[in-house]
Amino acid sequence: MVQLFVTKxxxxxxxxxxAGVCPNDIxxxxxxxxxxxxxxxxxxxxxxxxxxDFVKYDNEAMVLGFLDNTNxxxxxxxxxxxVNQAWTDEKDFRYIxxxxxxxxxxxxxxxxxxxxxxxxxxxxxxxxxFLLKLHAQQVETTVCKTLDDEIKEMLRIxxxxxxxxxxxxxxxxxxxxxxxMDKLVTNYVPTKLGELGERLVFSHGDMHEGNTFIDGIGKxxxxxxxxxxxxxxxxxxxxxxxxxxxxxxxxxxxxxxTFRQKVEIxxxxxxxxxxxxxxxxxxxxxQRAKETVKKYYKIC
Numbered sequence: 001m002v003q004l005f006v007t008k009x010x011x012x013x014x015x016x017x018x019a020g021v022c023p024n025d026i027x028x029x030x031x032x033x034x035x036x037x038x039x040x041x042x043x044x045x046x047x048x049x050x051x052x053d054f055v056k057y058d059n060e061a062m063v064l065g066f067l068d069n070t071n072x073x074x075x076x077x078x079x080x081x082x083v084n085q086a087w088t089d090e091k092d093f094r095y096i097x098x099x100x101x102x103x104x105x106x107x108x109x110x111x112x113x114x115x116x117x118x119x120x121x122x123x124x125x126x127x128x129x130f131l132l133k134l135h136a137q138q139v140e141t142t143v144c145k146t147l148d149d150e151i152k153e154m155l156r157i158x159x160x161x162x163x164x165x166x167x168x169x170x171x172x173x174x175x176x177x178x179x180x181m182d183k184l185v186t187n188y189v190p191t192k193l194g195e196l197g198e199r200l201v202f203s204h205g206d207m208h209e210g211n212t213f214i215d216g217i218g219k220x221x222x223x224x225x226x227x228x229x230x231x232x233x234x235x236x237x238x239x240x241x242x243x244x245x246x247x248x249x250x251x252x253x254x255x256x257x258t259f260r261q262k263v264e265i266x267x268x269x270x271x272x273x274x275x276x277x278x279x280x281x282x283x284x285x286x287q288r289a290k291e292t293v294k295k296y297y298k299i300c
Contacts, residue, residue, distance in 0.1 A: 008036070011038065012038065015038055015047050018086065018097060019047075019087060021045070025040050026040055027040070033051070035049065035226070036050075041102075042102050042103070043100040043101055043102040043103065044099070044102055045097070045098070045100055046081065046101075047087065047098075049095045050095075056094065057088070057095070058093040059141060059143055059226060060224075060226040061083050063139065063141065063228040064081055064082065066137075067225075068080075068083075070137070072133040073130075076129055076133065078221065079103075079215060079219055079221030079222070080101065080221065080223075080225075081098040081100055081225075082098060083096065084098065101215075102213070102215050102221070103214050103215035103221055104214060106123060106214060107209035107212075110242065117244045120244035120248070121247070123214070123220060124244065124252070127249055128253040129252060130220075131203075131204070131236055134202060134203070135203065135236075136201075137202045141202075141230070143228065143229025143230065144200070144230040144231075145229065145230070145231050146198065147197075147232060150193075150231075150232070154185065154274055157274045157277050158185045158186070158274060160277060160278070161276070164277065164279045165276060165278065165279040173289075177293050180296075181273060181293060184269055184273070184292075184299070185273060187300070188269075189270060196261055196262050196265075201231070201233045204227070205226075205227030205228045207222075207235075207236040207237070208240055209241060209245070211223050211224045233262075234259065238263060238267045240267075268288075269292055269296065271285075271288075272288035272292055273289055273292060
Protein backbone atom coordinates (compact mmCIF):
# COMPACT_ATOMS: atom_id res chain seq x y z
CA MET A 1 0.00 0.00 0.00
CA VAL A 2 1.21 3.49 -0.85
CA GLN A 3 2.25 5.34 2.29
CA LEU A 4 0.83 8.67 3.38
CA PHE A 5 2.85 11.83 3.16
CA VAL A 6 5.02 12.04 6.26
CA THR A 7 4.52 15.70 7.08
CA LYS A 8 2.21 18.59 6.26
CA UNK A 9 5.29 20.40 4.98
CA UNK A 10 5.67 17.79 2.25
CA UNK A 11 2.01 18.16 1.32
CA UNK A 12 2.35 21.95 1.08
CA UNK A 13 5.49 21.61 -1.04
CA UNK A 14 3.63 19.34 -3.45
CA UNK A 15 0.72 21.79 -3.70
CA UNK A 16 3.10 24.66 -4.45
CA UNK A 17 4.78 22.64 -7.21
CA UNK A 18 1.51 21.48 -8.78
CA ALA A 19 -0.60 24.65 -8.54
CA GLY A 20 2.15 27.26 -8.77
CA VAL A 21 1.23 28.95 -5.49
CA CYS A 22 3.28 30.10 -2.49
CA PRO A 23 3.04 28.57 1.01
CA ASN A 24 1.60 31.85 2.32
CA ASP A 25 -1.31 31.49 -0.13
CA ILE A 26 -2.38 28.20 1.45
CA UNK A 27 -4.80 27.85 4.37
CA UNK A 28 -4.92 24.56 6.25
CA UNK A 29 -8.28 23.00 7.12
CA UNK A 30 -7.62 20.15 9.53
CA UNK A 31 -10.99 19.55 11.22
CA UNK A 32 -11.96 16.50 9.17
CA UNK A 33 -11.72 12.97 10.55
CA UNK A 34 -10.55 11.26 7.34
CA UNK A 35 -8.97 14.03 5.26
CA UNK A 36 -6.88 17.16 5.65
CA UNK A 37 -7.71 20.05 3.33
CA UNK A 38 -5.68 22.92 1.94
CA UNK A 39 -7.56 25.96 0.60
CA UNK A 40 -6.22 28.64 -1.73
CA UNK A 41 -7.92 31.96 -2.55
CA UNK A 42 -11.15 31.46 -0.64
CA UNK A 43 -11.74 27.99 -2.09
CA UNK A 44 -10.76 28.70 -5.70
CA UNK A 45 -8.28 25.82 -5.36
CA UNK A 46 -8.59 22.95 -2.88
CA UNK A 47 -6.39 19.94 -2.17
CA UNK A 48 -7.21 16.94 0.01
CA UNK A 49 -4.83 14.48 1.63
CA UNK A 50 -5.82 11.42 3.70
CA UNK A 51 -5.41 11.25 7.45
CA UNK A 52 -6.09 7.53 7.47
CA ASP A 53 -4.15 4.99 5.43
CA PHE A 54 -7.28 3.44 3.89
CA VAL A 55 -8.59 6.72 2.44
CA LYS A 56 -8.38 7.09 -1.34
CA TYR A 57 -10.02 9.56 -3.70
CA ASP A 58 -10.78 7.44 -6.76
CA ASN A 59 -14.54 7.42 -6.15
CA GLU A 60 -14.71 11.17 -5.60
CA ALA A 61 -12.70 11.83 -8.79
CA MET A 62 -14.99 9.54 -10.78
CA VAL A 63 -18.20 11.07 -9.43
CA LEU A 64 -17.13 14.67 -9.97
CA GLY A 65 -15.96 13.76 -13.47
CA PHE A 66 -19.38 12.31 -14.19
CA LEU A 67 -21.20 15.36 -12.81
CA ASP A 68 -18.97 17.70 -14.79
CA ASN A 69 -20.33 16.10 -17.96
CA THR A 70 -24.02 16.32 -17.06
CA ASN A 71 -26.34 19.12 -18.13
CA UNK A 72 -28.51 19.36 -15.03
CA UNK A 73 -25.79 20.92 -12.84
CA UNK A 74 -25.62 24.00 -15.08
CA UNK A 75 -29.40 24.08 -15.42
CA UNK A 76 -29.79 24.22 -11.62
CA UNK A 77 -27.09 26.89 -11.21
CA UNK A 78 -25.24 24.91 -8.51
CA UNK A 79 -21.50 25.25 -7.86
CA UNK A 80 -19.59 21.97 -7.69
CA UNK A 81 -15.90 21.17 -7.42
CA UNK A 82 -14.08 20.17 -10.61
CA VAL A 83 -11.17 17.77 -10.45
CA ASN A 84 -7.92 18.95 -12.03
CA GLN A 85 -6.25 15.80 -13.31
CA ALA A 86 -2.84 17.46 -13.27
CA TRP A 87 -3.27 18.06 -9.52
CA THR A 88 -4.45 14.53 -8.72
CA ASP A 89 -2.62 11.28 -8.03
CA GLU A 90 -4.46 9.28 -10.70
CA LYS A 91 -2.41 6.14 -10.08
CA ASP A 92 -3.07 5.56 -6.37
CA PHE A 93 -5.45 8.47 -5.57
CA ARG A 94 -3.58 9.40 -2.39
CA TYR A 95 -4.31 13.09 -2.97
CA ILE A 96 -6.71 15.08 -5.11
CA UNK A 97 -6.85 18.68 -6.33
CA UNK A 98 -9.93 20.66 -7.33
CA UNK A 99 -11.06 23.87 -8.81
CA UNK A 100 -13.07 24.48 -5.69
CA UNK A 101 -16.29 26.07 -4.54
CA UNK A 102 -15.80 29.63 -3.33
CA UNK A 103 -17.69 31.22 -0.48
CA UNK A 104 -18.47 30.38 3.12
CA UNK A 105 -19.92 27.20 4.56
CA UNK A 106 -23.50 27.35 5.77
CA UNK A 107 -22.42 25.95 9.14
CA UNK A 108 -20.00 28.85 9.65
CA UNK A 109 -22.63 31.33 8.50
CA UNK A 110 -25.07 30.01 11.10
CA UNK A 111 -22.45 30.48 13.81
CA UNK A 112 -22.15 34.12 12.78
CA UNK A 113 -25.94 34.64 12.55
CA UNK A 114 -25.60 35.46 8.85
CA UNK A 115 -28.56 33.33 7.66
CA UNK A 116 -32.22 34.15 8.24
CA UNK A 117 -34.94 31.45 8.35
CA UNK A 118 -36.13 32.62 4.93
CA UNK A 119 -32.62 32.28 3.48
CA UNK A 120 -32.28 28.85 5.09
CA UNK A 121 -35.47 27.69 3.41
CA UNK A 122 -34.18 29.00 0.08
CA UNK A 123 -30.97 27.01 0.55
CA UNK A 124 -32.96 23.89 1.37
CA UNK A 125 -35.08 24.28 -1.75
CA UNK A 126 -31.98 24.60 -3.97
CA UNK A 127 -30.41 21.50 -2.42
CA UNK A 128 -33.61 19.51 -2.90
CA UNK A 129 -33.79 20.43 -6.59
CA PHE A 130 -30.23 19.18 -6.99
CA LEU A 131 -30.99 15.95 -5.12
CA LEU A 132 -34.04 15.23 -7.27
CA LYS A 133 -31.79 15.25 -10.33
CA LEU A 134 -28.85 13.52 -8.65
CA HIS A 135 -30.99 10.69 -7.27
CA ALA A 136 -32.24 9.96 -10.79
CA GLN A 137 -28.73 9.39 -12.18
CA GLN A 138 -27.27 5.99 -13.03
CA VAL A 139 -23.59 6.01 -12.09
CA GLU A 140 -21.06 3.20 -12.14
CA THR A 141 -19.61 3.06 -8.64
CA THR A 142 -18.59 0.36 -6.19
CA VAL A 143 -20.14 2.29 -3.28
CA CYS A 144 -23.49 0.76 -2.38
CA LYS A 145 -25.01 0.46 1.09
CA THR A 146 -28.27 -1.45 1.33
CA LEU A 147 -30.64 -1.24 4.28
CA ASP A 148 -29.15 -4.48 5.63
CA ASP A 149 -25.67 -2.96 5.37
CA GLU A 150 -26.86 0.19 7.11
CA ILE A 151 -28.39 -1.74 10.01
CA LYS A 152 -25.32 -3.98 10.41
CA GLU A 153 -23.06 -0.91 10.54
CA MET A 154 -25.35 0.77 13.08
CA LEU A 155 -25.33 -2.31 15.34
CA ARG A 156 -21.55 -2.69 15.05
CA ILE A 157 -21.00 0.93 16.06
CA UNK A 158 -23.52 0.69 18.89
CA UNK A 159 -21.85 -2.39 20.35
CA UNK A 160 -18.55 -0.51 20.37
CA UNK A 161 -19.88 2.22 22.66
CA UNK A 162 -18.68 0.29 25.74
CA UNK A 163 -15.15 0.59 24.42
CA UNK A 164 -15.19 4.16 23.12
CA UNK A 165 -17.87 6.02 25.07
CA UNK A 166 -18.76 4.10 28.25
CA UNK A 167 -17.86 7.02 30.49
CA UNK A 168 -20.04 9.44 28.50
CA UNK A 169 -23.08 7.17 28.69
CA UNK A 170 -22.61 6.29 32.35
CA UNK A 171 -22.15 9.93 33.32
CA UNK A 172 -25.10 11.34 31.39
CA UNK A 173 -27.73 8.59 31.28
CA UNK A 174 -29.33 6.36 33.89
CA UNK A 175 -29.17 2.60 33.57
CA UNK A 176 -32.82 2.58 32.56
CA UNK A 177 -32.23 5.22 29.87
CA UNK A 178 -29.31 3.21 28.50
CA UNK A 179 -31.48 0.10 28.34
CA UNK A 180 -34.11 2.10 26.48
CA MET A 181 -31.53 3.34 23.95
CA ASP A 182 -30.30 -0.21 23.45
CA LYS A 183 -33.84 -1.36 22.63
CA LEU A 184 -34.25 1.56 20.24
CA VAL A 185 -31.12 0.66 18.31
CA THR A 186 -31.29 -3.13 18.39
CA ASN A 187 -35.04 -3.63 18.04
CA TYR A 188 -37.14 -0.58 17.15
CA VAL A 189 -34.94 0.89 14.38
CA PRO A 190 -34.30 -2.35 12.44
CA THR A 191 -37.95 -3.34 12.67
CA LYS A 192 -39.33 0.07 11.71
CA LEU A 193 -36.93 0.64 8.82
CA GLY A 194 -37.72 -2.84 7.54
CA GLU A 195 -41.40 -1.95 7.50
CA LEU A 196 -40.75 1.35 5.73
CA GLY A 197 -38.60 -0.31 3.07
CA GLU A 198 -35.73 1.05 1.02
CA ARG A 199 -35.26 2.92 -2.23
CA LEU A 200 -31.63 2.91 -3.31
CA VAL A 201 -30.63 6.00 -5.29
CA PHE A 202 -27.33 7.58 -6.29
CA SER A 203 -26.62 9.97 -3.42
CA HIS A 204 -24.13 12.61 -2.28
CA GLY A 205 -23.65 10.54 0.88
CA ASP A 206 -22.54 13.30 3.26
CA MET A 207 -24.96 16.18 2.80
CA HIS A 208 -24.89 18.69 5.65
CA GLU A 209 -24.33 22.38 6.35
CA GLY A 210 -20.54 22.01 6.52
CA ASN A 211 -20.47 20.70 2.96
CA THR A 212 -22.80 23.41 1.65
CA PHE A 213 -21.36 26.78 0.64
CA ILE A 214 -22.82 30.15 -0.33
CA ASP A 215 -20.85 32.46 -2.60
CA GLY A 216 -20.95 36.25 -2.80
CA ILE A 217 -24.10 36.32 -4.94
CA GLY A 218 -26.02 33.74 -2.88
CA LYS A 219 -25.37 30.76 -5.15
CA UNK A 220 -25.27 27.36 -3.44
CA UNK A 221 -22.20 25.16 -3.78
CA UNK A 222 -21.69 21.56 -2.67
CA UNK A 223 -18.43 19.82 -1.78
CA UNK A 224 -17.07 16.46 -0.56
CA UNK A 225 -18.45 13.79 -2.86
CA UNK A 226 -16.04 11.14 -1.56
CA UNK A 227 -18.91 9.15 0.02
CA UNK A 228 -21.13 9.37 -3.06
CA UNK A 229 -22.81 6.11 -4.02
CA UNK A 230 -26.04 4.18 -3.74
CA UNK A 231 -27.91 4.56 -0.44
CA UNK A 232 -31.50 4.80 0.65
CA UNK A 233 -32.90 8.15 -0.48
CA UNK A 234 -33.13 9.31 3.15
CA UNK A 235 -29.32 9.33 3.47
CA UNK A 236 -28.94 12.83 2.00
CA UNK A 237 -31.35 14.28 4.59
CA UNK A 238 -30.30 12.61 7.85
CA UNK A 239 -27.24 14.79 8.52
CA UNK A 240 -28.89 18.17 7.95
CA UNK A 241 -29.13 19.89 11.34
CA UNK A 242 -31.12 23.05 10.66
CA UNK A 243 -34.88 22.50 10.74
CA UNK A 244 -35.66 25.28 8.25
CA UNK A 245 -33.26 23.85 5.67
CA UNK A 246 -34.48 20.30 6.25
CA UNK A 247 -38.19 21.14 6.08
CA UNK A 248 -37.68 23.07 2.84
CA UNK A 249 -35.74 20.12 1.43
CA UNK A 250 -38.50 17.71 2.39
CA UNK A 251 -41.26 19.92 0.98
CA UNK A 252 -39.47 20.32 -2.35
CA UNK A 253 -38.31 16.71 -2.62
CA UNK A 254 -41.06 14.40 -1.40
CA UNK A 255 -44.05 15.04 0.84
CA UNK A 256 -44.70 11.32 1.34
CA UNK A 257 -45.15 10.36 5.02
CA THR A 258 -43.16 7.13 4.63
CA PHE A 259 -40.17 9.04 3.29
CA ARG A 260 -40.37 11.56 6.14
CA GLN A 261 -40.44 8.72 8.69
CA LYS A 262 -37.31 7.21 7.15
CA VAL A 263 -35.54 10.55 7.47
CA GLU A 264 -36.76 11.10 11.03
CA ILE A 265 -35.52 7.73 12.32
CA UNK A 266 -32.09 8.18 10.78
CA UNK A 267 -31.77 11.83 11.85
CA UNK A 268 -33.19 11.58 15.38
CA UNK A 269 -32.06 8.10 16.45
CA UNK A 270 -29.31 6.59 14.30
CA UNK A 271 -27.23 9.74 13.78
CA UNK A 272 -26.97 11.07 17.36
CA UNK A 273 -26.67 7.68 19.08
CA UNK A 274 -24.05 6.23 16.74
CA UNK A 275 -21.98 9.42 16.78
CA UNK A 276 -22.07 9.48 20.57
CA UNK A 277 -21.23 5.76 20.67
CA UNK A 278 -18.01 6.53 18.77
CA UNK A 279 -17.25 9.50 21.05
CA UNK A 280 -17.27 11.72 17.96
CA UNK A 281 -18.15 15.37 18.58
CA UNK A 282 -19.78 14.59 21.96
CA UNK A 283 -20.44 18.28 22.64
CA UNK A 284 -22.69 18.35 19.56
CA UNK A 285 -24.43 15.00 19.95
CA UNK A 286 -24.92 14.59 23.70
CA GLN A 287 -27.85 16.99 23.84
CA ARG A 288 -29.37 15.47 20.72
CA ALA A 289 -29.10 12.01 22.28
CA LYS A 290 -30.88 13.30 25.39
CA GLU A 291 -33.65 14.67 23.18
CA THR A 292 -33.91 11.25 21.53
CA VAL A 293 -34.35 9.58 24.91
CA LYS A 294 -37.04 12.07 25.89
CA LYS A 295 -38.99 11.74 22.64
CA TYR A 296 -38.85 7.97 22.23
CA TYR A 297 -38.89 6.90 25.88
CA LYS A 298 -42.46 5.55 25.81
CA ILE A 299 -41.88 3.53 22.64
CA CYS A 300 -39.44 1.20 24.34
